[in-house]
Amino acid sequence: xxxxxxxxxxxxxxxxxxxxxxxxxxxxxxxxxxxxxxxxxxxxxxxxxxxxxxxxxxxxxxxxxxxxxxxxxxxxxxxxxxxxxxxxxxxxxxxxxxxxxxxxxxxxxxxxxxxxxxxxxxxxxxxxxxxxxxxxxxxxxxxxxxxxxxxxxxxxxxxxxxxxxxxxxxxxxxxxxxxxxxxxxxxxxxxxxxxxxxxxxxxxxxxxxxxxxxxxxxxxxxxxxxxxxxxxxxxxxxxxxxxxxxxxxxxxxxxxxxxxxxxxxxxxxxxxxxxxxxxxxxxxxxxxxxxxxxxxxxxxxxxxxxxxxxxxxxxx
Amino acid sequence: xxxxxxxxxxxxxxxxxxxxxxxxxxxxxxxxxxxxxxxxxxxxxxxxxxxxxxxxxxxxxxxxxxxxxxxxxxxxxxxxxxxxxxxxxxxxxxxxxxxxxxxxxxxxxxxxxxxxxxxxxxxxxxxxxxxxxxxxxxxxxxxxxxxxxxxxxxxxxxxxxxxxxxxxxxxxxxxxxxxxxxxxxxxxxxxxxxxxxxxxxxxxxxxxxxxxxxxxxxxxxxxxxxxxxxxxxxxxxxxxxxxxxxxxxxxxxxxxxxxxxxxxxxxxxxxxxxxxxxxxxxxxxxxxxxxxxxxxxxxxxxxxxxxxxxxxxxxxxxxxxxxxxxxxxxxxxxxxxxxxxxxxxxxxxxxxxxxxxxxxxxxxxxxxxxxxxxxxxxxxxxxxxxxxxxxxxxxxxxxxxxxxxxxxxxxxxxxxxxxxxxxxxxxxxxxxxxxxxxxxxxxxxxxxxxxxxxxxxxxxxxxxxxxxxxxxxxxxxxxxx
Numbered sequence: 001x002x003x004x005x006x007x008x009x010x011x012x013x014x015x016x017x018x019x020x021x022x023x024x025x026x027x028x029x030x031x032x033x034x035x036x037x038x039x040x041x042x043x044x045x046x047x048x049x050x051x052x053x054x055x056x057x058x059x060x061x062x063x064x065x066x067x068x069x070x071x072x073x074x075x076x077x078x079x080x081x082x083x084x085x086x087x088x089x090x091x092x093x094x095x096x097x098x099x100x101x102x103x104x105x106x107x108x109x110x111x112x113x114x115x116x117x118x119x120x121x122x123x124x125x126x127x128x129x130x131x132x133x134x135x136x137x138x139x140x141x142x143x144x145x146x147x148x149x150x151x152x153x154x155x156x157x158x159x160x161x162x163x164x165x166x167x168x169x170x171x172x173x174x175x176x177x178x179x180x181x182x183x184x185x186x187x188x189x190x191x192x193x194x195x196x197x198x199x200x201x202x203x204x205x206x207x208x209x210x211x212x213x214x215x216x217x218x219x220x221x222x223x224x225x226x227x228x229x230x231x232x233x234x235x236x237x238x239x240x241x242x243x244x245x246x247x248x249x250x251x252x253x254x255x256x257x258x259x260x261x262x263x264x265x266x267x268x269x270x271x272x273x274x275x276x277x278x279x280x281x282x283x284x285x286x287x288x289x290x291x292x293x294x295x296x297x298x299x300x301x302x303x304x305x306x307x308x309x310x311x312x313x314x315x316x
Numbered sequence: 317x318x319x320x321x322x323x324x325x326x327x328x329x330x331x332x333x334x335x336x337x338x339x340x341x342x343x344x345x346x347x348x349x350x351x352x353x354x355x356x357x358x359x360x361x362x363x364x365x366x367x368x369x370x371x372x373x374x375x376x377x378x379x380x381x382x383x384x385x386x387x388x389x390x391x392x393x394x395x396x397x398x399x400x401x402x403x404x405x406x407x408x409x410x411x412x413x414x415x416x417x418x419x420x421x422x423x424x425x426x427x428x429x430x431x432x433x434x435x436x437x438x439x440x441x442x443x444x445x446x447x448x449x450x451x452x453x454x455x456x457x458x459x460x461x462x463x464x465x466x467x468x469x470x471x472x473x474x475x476x477x478x479x480x481x482x483x484x485x486x487x488x489x490x491x492x493x494x495x496x497x498x499x500x501x502x503x504x505x506x507x508x509x510x511x512x513x514x515x516x517x518x519x520x521x522x523x524x525x526x527x528x529x530x531x532x533x534x535x536x537x538x539x540x541x542x543x544x545x546x547x548x549x550x551x552x553x554x555x556x557x558x559x560x561x562x563x564x565x566x567x568x569x570x571x572x573x574x575x576x577x578x579x580x581x582x583x584x585x586x587x588x589x590x591x592x593x594x595x596x597x598x599x600x601x602x603x604x605x606x607x608x609x610x611x612x613x614x615x616x617x618x619x620x621x622x623x624x625x626x627x628x629x630x631x632x633x634x635x636x637x638x639x640x641x642x643x644x645x646x647x648x649x650x651x652x653x654x655x656x657x658x659x660x661x662x663x664x665x666x667x668x669x670x671x672x673x674x675x676x677x678x679x680x681x682x683x684x685x686x687x688x689x690x691x692x693x694x695x696x697x698x699x700x701x702x703x704x705x706x707x708x709x710x711x712x713x714x715x716x717x718x719x720x721x722x723x724x725x726x727x728x729x730x731x732x733x734x735x736x737x738x739x740x741x742x743x744x745x746x747x748x749x750x751x752x753x754x755x756x757x758x759x760x761x762x763x764x765x766x767x768x769x770x771x772x773x774x775x776x777x778x779x780x781x782x783x784x785x786x787x788x789x790x791x792x793x794x795x796x797x
Contacts, residue, residue, distance in 0.1 A: 015659055183664075184663040184664045185662065185663060186655045186656050186659065186664070189648075189652070189655055189664065192643075192644075193641055196641045196642060196643050196644070197638075197642075198635075199637065199638050199643060200632065200638050200641060201641075203616070203639070204653050204706065205629070205653050206652070206658075262473075262642070263643045
């Protein structure tokens with residue numbers, strides 16, 4: 001059993017689901033059984049946004065130590081603004097709006113990569129500084145702030161089938177596709193190879209720089225797309241709408257069992273971790289804990305997970 | 317007279333390699349000892365044992381008549397006045413010469429330490445390299461490589477609590493100009509009067525013969541000669557380093573001069589062109605670290621500069637740093653170079669990947685019951701076979717090999733030699749950097765590197781250990797560039 005868990009990689013992400021289920025059960029007990037299904041439904045809906053940004057962040061982190069995308073929050077905000085102004089409340093413009101948000105992300109991702117490659121700035125500094133540029137652009141652009149999302153988009157984000165948000169089902173299909181990309185495409189394998197040893201990857205014929213560019217661009221494109229979707233879900237754009245995605249994108253990746261040392265990643269864990277994070281917040285709210293303590297616990301949790309994962313790697 | 321240092325029966329193994337195979341060595345106070353040998357002869361291991369950075373498997377270490385074998389380490393060595401200047405500089409580039417000096421002298425402390433450290437290193441620099449022109453407040457990283465080396469050497473001669481008794485200089489003149497090199501050797505001889513002994517390692521045999529009192533020659537982890545320098549000439553020394561029996565060109569008679577060139581470009585240094593023909597196995601020889609790996613990487617990264625049309629594959633020699641993907645299975649480690657070719661409808665064909673890995677497991681004899689096992693479950697030699705399989709399983713027809721047989725057992729070696737020959741006959745071309753003289757008999761031609769240049773081009777019938785050694789070690793009569 002243990003060998004099977006290790007070999008299939010299930011061990012990497014099982015922990016996140018165990019955590020999510022535990023937290024949900026505790027919440028149900030605290031609330032005397034009230035709203036158990038509602039909490040889960042809300043979690044499944046909200047998890048979509050966490051999972052989408054975390055998917056991009058996961059590919060970035062998997063390319064090895066030092067790789068991280070801190071521009072996600074700003075890109076979410078800018079993507080939302082661009083999408084809302086293109087859509088201009090019209091159902092017919094929903095698809096162009098999403099395409100514009102993705103294009104915005106591609107531009108941001110390419111800019112991030114250019115900073116890292118051409119100016120040899122460490123990714124953490126490059127993406128952080130570019131996030132200021134992107135956030136300032138979002139403020140300056142300003143449009144979309146007062147625009148309501150198209151009705152069809154809003155309806156879509158709240159549509160459900162048997163208590164499961166339709167948006168969630170679509171996102172699950174998307175992450176399954178990304179799991180195939182990670183495991184079965186040359187690009188996905190290149191990411192994992194670079195994450196283990198960039199020099200060996202280069203000498204084994206992997207196009208290291210192209211893979212890095214695609215990865216940073218993918219992350220920002222997903223952030224832009226998420227911004228558009230989140231604007232539809234929350235009824236419009238606000239300038240700080242991306243802020244929550246900074247910690248969330250990293251926490252979901254790490255708790256989901258992706259190695260911060262690079263070279264090991266999985267997609268199922270993102271859903272477990274996203275649900276876990278949302279339900280944890282719900283549980284703490286139900287228990288009447290303040291937001292300061294919530295943040296503290298989230299931080300402690302990330303450290304605990306990294307320590308546990310790191311300990312296991314040392315022993316290997 | 318008691319020897320300053322007395323080493324007896326030292327043994328050290330690395331996997332299959334006997335780096336030290338029963339070495340006895342004694343150094344007297346005030347003696348300059350030259351230590352020579354080709355790559356892998358055991359020189360580095362020997363001086364690392366003396367410096368306390370390598371613990372021998374067996375043997376005895378005595379300093380000034382005191383048995384220190386048990387628990388001998390760097391601190392023991394430095395406390396007894398044994399100093400080491402390694403080939404790779406060990407100064408911190410972000411600190412000044414004075415600060416780097418303080419690091420090795422714990423007694424320089426308290427108020428005014430900076431001034432005292434500066435005075436100490438400057439006095440030694442002035443004594444060793446008069447007119448050196450080094451400012452002690454410059455960061456090491458801002459100095460030229462030659463001046464960095466001067467600081468490194470001078471620091472080894474600085475004294476505070478313990479007097480310097482033995483200084484080991486590993487290729488000390490490699491980045492010094494000829495004036496500084498002469499100054500250093502003159503200083504070493506002056507310090508003999510104070511009883512300071514020196515062990516000198518150099519690929520400049522003239523330097524060894526003129527500076528040393530005694531020369532020790534190592535080969536295959538053993539001391540094969542120990543003679544007064546005055547009784548030796550350069551040719552005799554070269555002869556001692558190689559094996560006695562030597563027949564050139566085991567691969568004789570199969571070279572095709574008419575085969576098409578697959579690589580053709582200016583060789584490093586510009587004196588010789590670097591060429592590789594279809595079906596050829598060409599060796600890159602010379603002492604380790606004289607530019608062979610850099611030449612291979614230059615070809616790999618800019619194949620157009622060498623008119624390469626065909627795909628290239630690289631076989632790394634430093635498995636952990638450049639070769640293995642530690643999280644992956646043997647299967648994926650073999651197939652990674654071929655992933656792009658193993659796609660079906662844009663996705664990796666898992667069956668094809670397994671088939672490829674299984675084919676090569678059998679062909680190259682990787683000792684594992686299942687290619688899905690982790691790569692790290694294999695021994696070093698078998699991991700190396702995986703790296704060979706990775707290159708040979710790919711479509712690449714030009715194979716660059718970066719000293720791939722390091723630390724590989726004899727059995728694996730002979731299997732791989734046969735495979736290389738077989739693949740060359742089938743039309744693949746190999747450029748093979750090797751630090752082992754024995755391996756050159758498997759080559760059709762050899763380029764010898766020295767100081768980042770190709771200094772000799774040996775045709776098949778000229779490949780002898782002697783010829784390679786002659787080219788690898790510079791004679792002093794040759795002009796210094």
